[in-house]
Amino acid sequence: MLKAHFSKLLSWFDSSNIKASENTSEAIDWLRVIPFILMHLACLLVLVYGWSPVALWVALFSYLIRMFAITAFYHRYFSHKAFKTSRACQFLFALLGATATQRGAIWWAAHHRQHHLYSDQDKDIHSPRHGFWWSHMGWFLCLKNFTTRERYVRDLIKFPELRWLDRFDILIPILYGISMWGFGFWLSISYPELHTSGGQMIVWGYFISTIALIHCTLCVNSLAHVMGSKRYITNDDSRNNGLVAFLTLGEGWHNNHHHYPVSARQGFFWWEIDVSYYLLTLMAYLGLVWDLQPIPVERLRANLISQEAER
Numbered sequence: 001m002l003k004a005h006f007s008k009l010l011s012w013f014d015s016s017n018i019k020a021s022e023n024t025s026e027a028i029d030w031l032r033v034i035p036f037i038l039m040h041l042a043c044l045l046v047l048v049y050g051w052s053p054v055a056l057w058v059a060l061f062s063y064l065i066r067m068f069a070i071t072a073f074y075h076r077y078f079s080h081k082a083f084k085t086s087r088a089c090q091f092l093f094a095l096l097g098a099t100a101t102q103r104g105a106i107w108w109a110a111h112h113r114q115h116h117l118y119s120d121q122d123k124d125i126h127s128p129r130h131g132f133w134w135s136h137m138g139w140f141l142c143l144k145n146f147t148t149r150e151r152y153v154r155d156l157i158k159f160p161e162l163r164w165l166d167r168f169d170i171l172i173p174i175l176y177g178i179s180m181w182g183f184g185f186w187l188s189i190s191y192p193e194l195h196t197s198g199g200q201m202i203v204w205g206y207f208i209s210t211i212a213l214i215h216c217t218l219c220v221n222s223l224a225h226v227m228g229s230k231r232y233i234t235n236d237d238s239r240n241n242g243l244v245a246f247l248t249l250g251e252g253w254h255n256n257h258h259h260y261p262v263s264a265r266q267g268f269f270w271w272e273i274d275v276s277y278y279l280l281t282l283m284a285y286l287g288l289v290w291d292l293q294p295i296p297v298e299r300l301r302a303n304l305i306s307q308e309a310e311r
């Protein structure tokens with residue numbers, strides 16, 4: 001028992017301390033998720049450190065750039081191979097994605113690929129059919145989904161640098177948080193007129209922006225399978241949800257995405273704002289990514305719900 005507790009404490013720093021064979025329980029694994037709870041409580045430090053315009057701007061930028069790393073790379077690239085990039089760029093965005101504190105790219109992609117294989121069926125790891133809060137948070141707070149199911153990510157585990165990021169998945173967020181503190185401290189010395197501090201910058205630039213980032217990302221799994229409209233007949237409950245799309249730089253067009261997951265764009269029409277896709281187009285123009293998968297015209301028009309109604 002003591003040994004199991006100790007290995008969970010070690011798993012805060014080295015995820016390889018929990019083995020796949022232990023993956024059975026669907027109960028919240030309180031000891032292991034203490035850091036996740038503390039991150040939420042740390043947002044309350046805003047009552048101590050206050051705010052400043054510069055801290056709010058940094059929080060917004062910190063949110064947006066890491067959301068892009070999650071949506072464009074963790075999701076569209078690592079999970080769905082919706083475009084190609086160099087190994088260096090792949091690593092850089094895996095690194096940036098890791099600061100979002102949603103674990104490593106391999107773990108993220110493995111669970112997401114399983115979600116697409118069994119969407120809203122029994123083997124879907126985070127279907128709202130198993131409970132809304134389960135689909136939002138419960139599924140990753142338990143032991144069952146802690147380890148990476150490697151059979152889904154054979155193409156990714158061959159990269160040792162990605163495996164390293166997955167194993168020590170808390171290290172990069174800690175370094176990011178410390179950098180925020182250092183940045184705020186430097187600003188407080190160099191530009192005192194900005195009225196910021198190390199404490200204020202870590203609260204806004206890391207804790208608040210990361211918690212917002214995590215929950216908005218999770219809304220794709222929970223809300224975008226419950227609320228919104230359906231354009232396509234898919235074998236699941238996926239919805240197009242404009243609010244989730246706004247908050248997640250385009251990921252809320254989730255019914256589109258389940259209809260044709262390999263597409264680099266998820267807003268299929270000009271009015272479906274998809275900022276991640278616009279930025280990917282810019283990166284393609286700069287030669288950083290290439291072979292962005294389009295949505296073929298015949299797929300765009302296939303399985304439309306209104307067509308089905310007419311038959």
Ligand SMILES: [Zn+2]
Binds near residue numbers: 115119220221
């Ligand atoms: Zn989904």
Ligand SMILES: [Zn+2]
Binds near residue numbers: 080112257261
């Ligand atoms: Zn997906």
